[in-house]
Amino acid sequence: MIAENIKIVKKNINEALSKSKFDNDVTLICVSKTKPVEMIIDAYEAGERNFGENKVQEIVAKAPLLPEDTVWHMIGHLQTNKVKKAVQYAEYIHSVDSLSLAQAIDKEAGKTGKIQKILCEVNIASEDSKFGLNEDSLIDLLIEISKLQNIKICGLMCVAPYTEISEENRKYFVKLREMMNKINQMNIENVNMNMLSMGMTNDYMIAIEEGATFVRVGTGIFGERNYNI
């Protein structure tokens, strides 16, 4: 089932890329939160290498059970006390939304000589229920992060509103892309981003048409999640 689902998602990705006006390279992140390691191994065996979790504990538990070349993405809200493990395991942290968090990441990365790749999370539809920054605080934060030695700012991430009509989210993906371009043009030292982490099961094709470079697909690969077990 998982290999079949991946085939379908890959086909959809290629179709969306053919419609995209941008020459974006897209990396599929298989979002495996709440799912058992056996399912991740199925996806690995189907050729996938990038996996996303929203809890550091799940990465810590699963990572040792997968081959070394598995690439982990921390996509959920990150608490400062979990930063050490996040830096140890995650190739990318997509959810940076405060200076204190960035400083903690910088400090941990510095201890091990790692340059931690991050994206900043934007609350693109200004939803009360979501984490992430608005544009003004994003710019302020980027200026501060750009001075940190052990962090590389790669791009921006958003979680668009839940909808079954994916077209409704196009405006938010456009907005995130335009925000990134605008900030790049401000010529802030050490801030030159090229990654957009946007699009989930319901809307990744639209996100790709608008320039996504990472799409985060959970349900479309692993099926519905059950949070009650």
Ligand SMILES: *Cc1c(COP(=O)(O)O)cnc(C)c1O
């Ligand atoms: C759970 C999650 C996803 C995947 O959502 P699906 O709708 O299952 O594809 C993507 N991004 C983040 C940040 C998530 O927490």
